[in-house]
Amino acid sequence: MNKDLDFETIYKEYFPRIHRYIKEMIGPFMAEDATQEVFNKVHKGLAGFKGKSSLSTWIYRIATNTAIDKTRSPAFRHE
Numbered sequence: 001m002n003k004d005l006d007f008e009t010i011y012k013e014y015f016p017r018i019h020r021y022i023k024e025m026i027g028p029f030m031a032e033d034a035t036q037e038v039f040n041k042v043h044k045g046l047a048g049f050k051g052k053s054s055l056s057t058w059i060y061r062i063a064t065n066t067a068i069d070k071t072r073s074p075a076f077r078h079e
Contacts, residue, residue, distance in 0.1 A: 018063050025067040034070050038063045
């Protein structure tokens with residue numbers, strides 16, 4: 001496996017940034033769960049990452065889509 005695509009390395013590097021990004025989008029209440037969900041998706045999709053965009057662009061797109069999905073959930077609207 002390419003060292004650049006080692007999940008542990010990616011997680012350590014991107015978790016703080018993605019957590020802050022999501023917290024800004026949906027607030028602190030759901031940010032931790034949403035961030036974990038992002039990294040579950042990253043982990044599952046890493047083998048299929050083709051490099052058509054940068055790794056960070058791909059991760060931020062997953063984070064953005066996850067945050068948007070959270071804003072559509074009844075739990076988010078309740079809060």
